[in-house]
Amino acid sequence: xxxxxxxxxxxxxxxxxxxxxxxxxxxxxxxxxxxxxxxxxxxxxxxxxxxxxxxxxxxxxxxxxxxxxxxxxxxxxxxxxxxxxxxxxxxxxxxxxxxxxxxxxxxxxxxxxxxxxxxxxxxxxxxxxxxxxxxxxxxxxxxxxxxxxxxxxxxxxxxxxxxxxxxxxxxxxxxxxxxxxxxxxxxxxxxxxxxxxxxxxxxxxxxxxxxxxxxxxxxxxxxxxxxxxxxxxxxxxxxxxxxxxxxxxxxxxxxxxxxxxxxxxxxxxxxxxxxxxxxxxxxxxxxxxxxxxxxxxxxxxxxxxxxxxxxxxxxxxxxxxxxxxxxxxxxxxxxxxxxxxxxxxxxxxxxxxxxxxxxxxxxxxxxxxxxxxxxxxxxxxxxxxxxxxxxxxxxxxxxxxxxxxxxxxxxxxxxxxxxxxxxxxxxxxxxxxxxxxxxxxxxxxxxxxxxxxxxxxxxxxxxxxxxxxxxxxxxxxxxxxxxxxxxxxxxxxxxxxxxxxxxxxxxxxxxxxxxxxxxxxxxxxxxxxxxxxxxxxxxxxxxxxxxxxxxxxxxxxxxxxxxxxxxxxxxxxxxxxxxxxxxxxxxxxxxxxxxxxxxxxxxxxxxxxxxxxxxxxxxxxxxxxxxxxxxxxxxxxxxxxxxxxxxxxxxxxxxxxxxxxxxxxxxxxxxxxxxxxxxxxxxxxxxxxxxxxxxxxxxxxxxxxxxxxxxxxxxxxxxxxxxxxxxxxxxxxxxxxxxxxxxxxxxxxxxxxxxxxxxxxxxxxxxxxxxxxxxxxxxxxxxxxxxxxxxxxxxxxxxxxxxxxxxxxxxxxxxxxxxxxxxxxxxxxxxxxxxxxxxxxxxxxxxxxxxxxxxxxxxxxxxxxxxxxxxxxxxxxxxxxxxxxxxxxxxxxx
Numbered sequence: 001x002x003x004x005x006x007x008x009x010x011x012x013x014x015x016x017x018x019x020x021x022x023x024x025x026x027x028x029x030x031x032x033x034x035x036x037x038x039x040x041x042x043x044x045x046x047x048x049x050x051x052x053x054x055x056x057x058x059x060x061x062x063x064x065x066x067x068x069x070x071x072x073x074x075x076x077x078x079x080x081x082x083x084x085x086x087x088x089x090x091x092x093x094x095x096x097x098x099x100x101x102x103x104x105x106x107x108x109x110x111x112x113x114x115x116x117x118x119x120x121x122x123x124x125x126x127x128x129x130x131x132x133x134x135x136x137x138x139x140x141x142x143x144x145x146x147x148x149x150x151x152x153x154x155x156x157x158x159x160x161x162x163x164x165x166x167x168x169x170x171x172x173x174x175x176x177x178x179x180x181x182x183x184x185x186x187x188x189x190x191x192x193x194x195x196x197x198x199x200x201x202x203x204x205x206x207x208x209x210x211x212x213x214x215x216x217x218x219x220x221x222x223x224x225x226x227x228x229x230x231x232x233x234x235x236x237x238x239x240x241x242x243x244x245x246x247x248x249x250x251x252x253x254x255x256x257x258x259x260x261x262x263x264x265x266x267x268x269x270x271x272x273x274x275x276x277x278x279x280x281x282x283x284x285x286x287x288x289x290x291x292x293x294x295x296x297x298x299x300x301x302x303x304x305x306x307x308x309x310x311x312x313x314x315x316x317x318x319x320x321x322x323x324x325x326x327x328x329x330x331x332x333x334x335x336x337x338x339x340x341x342x343x344x345x346x347x348x349x350x351x352x353x354x355x356x357x358x359x360x361x362x363x364x365x366x367x368x369x370x371x372x373x374x375x376x377x378x379x380x381x382x383x384x385x386x387x388x389x390x391x392x393x394x395x396x397x398x399x400x401x402x403x404x405x406x407x408x409x410x411x412x413x414x415x416x417x418x419x420x421x422x423x424x425x426x427x428x429x430x431x432x433x434x435x436x437x438x439x440x441x442x443x444x445x446x447x448x449x450x451x452x453x454x455x456x457x458x459x460x461x462x463x464x465x466x467x468x469x470x471x472x473x474x475x476x477x478x479x480x481x482x483x484x485x486x487x488x489x490x491x492x493x494x495x496x497x498x499x500x501x502x503x504x505x506x507x508x509x510x511x512x513x514x515x516x517x518x519x520x521x522x523x524x525x526x527x528x529x530x531x532x533x534x535x536x537x538x539x540x541x542x543x544x545x546x547x548x549x550x551x552x553x554x555x556x557x558x559x560x561x562x563x564x565x566x567x568x569x570x571x572x573x574x575x576x577x578x579x580x581x582x583x584x585x586x587x588x589x590x591x592x593x594x595x596x597x598x599x600x601x602x603x604x605x606x607x608x609x610x611x612x613x614x615x616x617x618x619x620x621x622x623x624x625x626x627x628x629x630x631x632x633x634x635x636x637x638x639x640x641x642x643x644x645x646x647x648x649x650x651x652x653x654x655x656x657x658x659x660x661x662x663x664x665x666x667x668x669x670x671x672x673x674x675x676x677x678x679x680x681x682x683x684x685x686x687x688x689x690x691x692x693x694x695x696x697x698x699x700x701x702x703x704x705x706x707x708x709x710x711x712x713x714x715x716x717x718x719x720x721x722x723x724x725x726x727x728x729x730x731x732x733x734x735x736x737x738x739x740x741x742x743x744x745x746x747x748x749x750x751x752x753x754x755x756x757x758x759x760x761x762x763x764x765x766x767x768x769x770x771x772x773x774x775x776x777x778x779x780x781x782x783x784x785x786x787x788x789x790x791x792x793x794x795x796x797x798x799x800x801x802x803x804x805x806x807x808x809x810x811x812x813x814x815x816x817x818x819x820x821x822x823x824x825x826x827x828x829x830x831x832x833x834x835x836x837x838x839x840x841x842x843x844x845x846x847x848x849x850x851x852x853x854x855x856x857x858x859x860x861x862x863x864x865x866x867x868x869x870x871x872x873x874x875x876x877x878x879x880x881x882x883x884x885x886x887x888x889x890x891x892x893x894x
Contacts, residue, residue: 003211003240007222007233008248010265010572010579011255011520014219016050017246018194021217023051030057030190035514037061042519057192065186066176066206071740073184080164080171085115087477087487088163089156096155099148104542108486113541118157120560123173123202128154134555146548163480173202180209187735192217197576198232198569200562204239211240221572222247225269230564232572256520256582258282265579267606269571269599275606282581283607286525287589287614291322294588295329298525301586302335302508307523309335309508314525315577317535319512320496321347326527327501327510336503339510345468345495349378354463354470355492360444361453362485366401367394373440376461383432398441405434451483462861468495513573524581527588529600536570574599591615667774667788667832670824670884671817700808703729703848704791707753707806708768711792715757722750745849752851755862756804762860763794763802772832778885790829796841802857803829803843811847815854826855827880834877 004021006014022030032039039047039059047056060068070077090111097105104110131154138147164170170178185191191214199207210216220233228234237243251262260282267275286301288294302312314330316323324341331337345351353375360372370386393401407414409427446456451474457463458471470491477483501510509521513535528534544552553559578585587603589611590596596611604611706725713721726746733739760766770793774786792804805826807814817823826843833840844855853859856877 003216003218003243005233005236005240005243005245006217006219006248007245009223009251010221010575011251011257012248013252013254014221014248015194016252016254017248018192018217018219019047019050022057022190022192023054025057025190027055029188030192031186031188032057032059032192032194033062033065034059034193034195035062037064040519046519062196062203065191066179068186069179069184069206069210070175071736072186073179073182074736075179075182075184076168077175077178078167078169079175080160080167080169082115082119083473083491084476084480085118085160085171086112087483088160088480089114089118090487091481091484092156092159096159097152099152100145101149101152101543107542108490109542112490113543114153114156115160116541117153117543117560118160119171119173120562121153121157122161122171123200124556124558124560125173125177125201125205126556126560130556134552137555138551143551146551149543149548150552167480173200176202176206180205183209183213185210185213188214190215190217194219196232197221197572198565199235199239204235207236208239211243216240216243218243221575223572223575225575226568226571227564230568232565232568235565258583261581261583261585264585265575268575268578269602270606280607282584283603284584284586285589285609285614286586287591288527289592289594291325292329294527295326295331295335296333298527298586299330299333299335301525302523305523305584308506309337310506311521312508312523312525313521313580314508314510314527315513315580316510317513317528317530318342319510319515322528323510323512324499324501330508330510331501331503336507337501337510338503338507339501341499341501342496343499344493345470345497346492348497350463351468351492351495351497357457357461357463358454358485358488358492361450361457362488364398365394366390366396366398369398369401369437369441369444372444373437377436377440382436384429386433389433402434402437402441405430405437409434450485451478454488459862467497470495513577520580520582522581522583523586524577524584525586525588526577528590529588529597530590530594534570534597534599535573536566589614665784665786665888667772667786667828668825670786670828671814671822702732703749703808704769704806707749707791710753711760711766711768715761718757718760719750719754722753726750748850749848752846752848755851756846758862759860760794763796765795767793767795772829772836774828774832775835776828776831776881776885776888779889781889784885784888786828788825788828788832790833793833793838798841800839800841801833802841803833805829805843805845807845807847809847809849811845811852811854814845815852818854818856821876821880821883824884827877827884830856830877831881 006017008014022032037060039056044056048054088111090108093101093105093110093114097110101110101114131150135147135150138144138150161171161174191210193207193216196219207216207218218236220236221231222233223231229238237245251257251265255262257265260279263279264275264282267279284301284305286294286297288297298314301307302309314326316326319339319341321341321343323339324343327337327339327341346355356368356372356375360368362368367390370390373382374386389401389405393404396404404414409431443461444457446453446460448456454471455475463471470488473491474483474488477487549559549561549563587600589600592615594615596615601611604614706729709725710718710721726749730739730742730746733742768791770790772788772790774788776784776786778784790803791806794802794804796802803826814823814825818826826845830840830843833843840857842855842857842859844853844859846853853861856873
């Protein structure tokens with residue numbers, strides 16, 4: 001099949017040419033693959049500007065493409081992740097490292113570094129024959145220690161592949177090569193690749209395999225500054241020698257860049273090349289000492305230059321906690337920000353709570369008990385400060401600590417430590433605190449190993465893990481090998497959670513060097529030019545120093561760590577960020593103890609900037625016009641400068657007056673009235689049907705029918721019925737890809753429903769697909785009667801009922817709506833149950849994908865899977881019903 005490479009420097013029009021070829025393909029016959037799934041809004045607007053309105057192809061990430069190829073080949077081999085590999089090798093290394101690495105075997109980082117080396121051996125397809133030849137060459141050179149280290153690495157690689165094979169998995173490189181050899185491909189005629197900076201050897205092997213089955217279109221940067229045979233274009237030419245190539249030699253004439261930026265982009269990083277005067281005018285700078293200072297400096301520059309936030313892009317090396325601090329500093333300076341940041345999980349409330357419980361499970365003593373109680377009891381804290389109770393007793397058992405506290409209620413002192421209150425005889429504060437602690441002691445008292453205690457408490461206390469996946473990862477690790485407390489420490493330290501800052505279309509975009517390459521903006525700020533390389537920190541470790549890596553490179557004839565391609569990818573990312581600017585590039589100058597990278601030094605030399613003088617004079621830079629908050633002075637002219645015109649049309653719609661019954665509402669659509677009344681209008685005008693995936697809806701209805709058959713069976717029989725019913729559902733899939741997707745999903749459903757069986761077992765009887773009539777009082781109108789269908793209704797021993805509604809996906813939106821009091825579906829079901837005379841104990845949504853639960857009243861949480869820590873209060877039912885009725889009345893008169 002033909003392969004076309006589209007090469008050229010940044011902003012040469014490669015993506016535009018690719019989209020011209022994509023638009024020429026028949027609809028449904030092409031797919032676009034990008035490093036991340038989805039098309040940014042800026043790129044969608046750009047594509048429409050290039051070729052007008054029209055259908056756009058589906059967009060996959062590279063990981064999506066791999067899974068589609070695996071589904072087409074029928075392969076069920078899973079990826080053996082880096083985390084699992086590090087866990088396996090950490091335990092293996094202690095007893096099996098024999099060479100010079102033996103002294104490092106017990107260090108936690110050793111397993112991680114060894115796993116990374118094994119991954120690279122796998123990625124490059126190193127075989128036993130390659131290793132034997134390399135060892136012979138190294139011995140001849142006298143590199144005996146390196147030969148022993150390489151033997152250890154191969155033994156670790158052999159052990160890792162054996163463990164992976166036993167679990168039906170494979171290392172990433174081996175899996176990609178296996179898929180390439182299978183000759184399978186997704187069911188599209190053309191696959192296009194755009195915005196990639198590098199491909200690994202195994203990924204190139206997969207591309208070669210796809211090239212024999214499908215038409216490939218690939219864009220690649222061609223720039224002599226990226227290095228000979230290191231750039232992506234050179235590597236693609238070597239991997240796909242039969243490919244046709246379209247070369248775009250220069251920056252596209254239609255690019256939006258001003259002459260100064262075009263000249264700067266063409267010359268950046270070429271030492272000794274002088275820059276013209278107009279080029280220097282396109283480059284500016286700001287100086288900073290820390291993220292807070294940087295936020296004020298960027299805000300001041302924007303005001304001085306008269307640039308609205310929506311016209312600027314701030315690019316950082318990585319969107320981490322420091323980048324979040326920069327975003328918050330900009331917000332404090334009254335600059336709206338859009339961005340997504342990965343921050344340490346341990347810095348969050350959920351992370352601190354989980355860490356405190358882990359410490360209690362590992363070392364149960366008075367100190368860790370008080371720390372865990374303080375975190376867990378934050379909603380209803382102790383009557384007195386727990387830190388005051390620590391005293392000299394930190395290493396005591398909990399029983400001893402409580403015993404000594406109890407003695408203080410009747411005596412003045414205990415073990416030389418006393419407690420006084422205004423009411424000295426009764427000491428009510430101390431007595432109430434002791435009762436509070438005794439309650440938590442009973443809740444935290446579990447038996448078993450530290451991991452078993454943590455597993456039990458995470459279920460009984462509904463800890464969750466704040467979206468970090470720490471508990472889930474620990475459960476995966478323990479299936480391979482007994483986990484140690486160090487595993488938990490490492491996962492907690494490495495876990496990240498996402499924090500979002502979203503201020504709408506008029507805000508400055510703050511992103512990292514990879515995700516920021518979309519639509520060019522007038523001004524691009526490049527921040528955090530530190531640490532030697534950008535955007536990635538250089539690799540380092542104890543196992544293989546740089547000189548030994550160079551020796552292995554010469555011996556194998558290839559660089560296992562692929563420094564050339566890695567450096568080319570980093571430089572390519574830097575050039576791509578520079579190319580985002582259409583009018584001006586603004587560089588951040590790190591001051592004080594921060595060390596700038598060589599690239600910044602090169603650029604400063606070209607611009608005749610004295611970098612050392614700039615770094616030394618950070619305190620002398622005035623930052624006018626960057627207020628710290630609403631109380632700071634800001635003139636009318638500055639406020640006018642920041643008034644950004646809206647980019648979206650503002651419109652209203654009116655609904656013809658109707659009786660409530662004419663709205664055609666269902667109980668399942670009541671949430672629309674709270675969240676999106678316009679969707680009700682679309683439904684009224686029959687505009688909803690073209691936007692609905694009927695195939696997906698029917699698939700969901702079919703799945704619900706199977707689960708209804710399960711619900712009415714005794715919970716003890718659910719496993720057998722689930723196996724049969726879900727097997728039928730998978731077998732009824734219309735094609736192989738859907739069948740594979742249903743197969744993966746059915747395993748999740750089975751696990752969730754088996755957890756749910758423990759909940760259902762506590763009920764006297766169960767019913768499925770129960771129809772109810774929902775009465776709603778609408779002010780100024782006759783009562784409105786709606787109909788609804790409850791997925792499952794459990795009759796409890798006390799005579800009450802519990803309502804359950806299944807959801808195929810995540811229930812984050814439902815959970816948020818419940819907390820905000822804007823969820824109407826369960827509200828309607830509860831009103832219908834009350835009208836039918838059923839005393840209701842609770843109602844909740846159940847995610848069939850994750851097992852998360854959110855709802856009203858008491859929510860059972862088997863396995864600790866709950867999206868909300870407490871259900872909405874049933875006492876608010878009448879108030880929300882009145883609010884809903886008023887919303888319908890307001891909607892009818894809008």
